[in-house]
Amino acid sequence: MSVTDDKNMPASFSAEDARRAIALARQTLQIEADAILALKNRLSDDSSEPLARAVQLLLGCQGRAVVSGIGKSGHIGRKIAATLASTGTPSLFMHPAEA
Incomplete structure (x- = not known):
């Protein structure tokens, strides 16, 4: 159409x-x-150092990466955890109030 x-x-x-x-x-x-x-x-520029550190931590992670957030950041956190899991990084989302 x-x-x-x-x-x-x-x-x-x-x-x-x-x-x-x-x-x-x-x-x-x-x-x-x-x-x-x-x-x-x-x-x-030099502001990318925290991203490189986060990648380094994820690569060295033993077990699962835990993502959390409340409200909109929780919705985004769920998506991040799902993306990590689908790309080979064991991860889960946990609501902070339930932790």
């Missing part, structure tokens, strides 16, 4: 709405791309 295929579009969603949605999506992707490039540039 193309965005201009009127028979599949809700009556309240015009071709102009579709163009605005695409422009907003492009703008959002550009903002995200700029943020990733800024982060990449930050890793090239």
Whole structure:
């Protein structure tokens, strides 16, 4: 389906709405791309030492890496623990109130 295929579009969603949605999506992707490039540039200076230390600690970890957090940081922590586990680092998420 193309965005201009009127028979599949809700009556309240015009071709102009579709163009605005695409422009907003492009703008959002550009903002995200700029943020990733800024982060990449930050890793090239002396502030990247803590990241290198964290990687060193994870590589030397015996057992499981435990990730914790409350609220939004807990949601992010769950994702980090899942990513670590899926890439070969044994890990789990533990809610701090349950620890």
